[in-house]
Amino acid sequence: MDEFGLTWLNSAPKIKLLPEPDLRKPYPLSWDEQHKLFQQLPNHLKNMALFAVNTGCRDREICELRWDWEIQIPELPHIIVFIVPGELVKNGEERLIVCNETVREVIEGERGKHPTHVFSFKGRPLSRMLSTGWRQAREKAKLPALHQIRGHFNQLSIN
Numbered sequence: 001m002d003e004f005g006l007t008w009l010n011s012a013p014k015i016k017l018l019p020e021p022d023l024r025k026p027y028p029l030s031w032d033e034q035h036k037l038f039q040q041l042p043n044h045l046k047n048m049a050l051f052a053v054n055t056g057c058r059d060r061e062i063c064e065l066r067w068d069w070e071i072q073i074p075e076l077p078h079i080i081v082f083i084v085p086g087e088l089v090k091n092g093e094e095r096l097i098v099c100n101e102t103v104r105e106v107i108e109g110e111r112g113k114h115p116t117h118v119f120s121f122k123g124r125p126l127s128r129m130l131s132t133g134w135r136q137a138r139e140k141a142k143l144p145a146l147h148q149i150r151g152h153f154n155q156l157s158i159n
Contacts, residue, residue, distance in 0.1 A: 029053075033143055040137035044121045047106045048129050051119075054103045057084075059129045061095065064088050065118040067111075080104050 001007055029037065034053065038046050048062050057065075061084050071081045080099040089095045099107060107118065114120035138145070 029143075033141070036141040037137060037143060040140040042133050042137070044119065044126075045129065045131070045133050045137070047110060048119050048126075050106050051103055052129070054100055055097050057095070057097065058090065061088055062119060062129055063117075063126050066116055067118060068116070078104075080107050 038049060041049060051057065051062055051065075052059075065082060065084070069082045069084060071083055073079055073081060080103070082097040082099070084095040084097065086092045086094045097103075110118050110120075114123065114125065117125035119126060
């Protein structure tokens with residue numbers, strides 16, 4: 001006890017902090033900005049970005065996308081579908097990705113490059129899409145920092 005009759009702890013207790021929301025505002029690209037960015041991206045990132053803007057998938061879903069998640073639909077052989085497991089999806093639920101024509105072309109271009117992962121670079125899966133190559137392309141295209149490209153998918157869906 002101190003002179004005021006108060007007790008003191010030997011050490012402060014650990015306090016679990018509440019998660020902080022991501023306060024970054026989405027920045028949807030214009031068609032012109034998308035064109036400028038894609039011109040600067042290396043091919044492996046360009047394909048991942050095309051996948052992102054056409055599906056709305058997050059960075060982790062794209063980097064972790066695996067060939068064994070592809071579902072064949074015998075009645076629709078020209079359709080490509082993937083089911084991403086819930087543990088990789090932000091809301092924890094499985095995510096169904098139905099690929100449009102642009103994404104089908106990207107997928108077919110990636111087929112055979114890696115035995116397990118759809119997207120790879122120099123024979124290895126990528127852990128992040130927003131890498132040094134992404135930053136350099138963004139700077140060359142004179143675009144602001146983009147923490148994601150998903151917002152552009154949302155804008156495309158509206159227009």
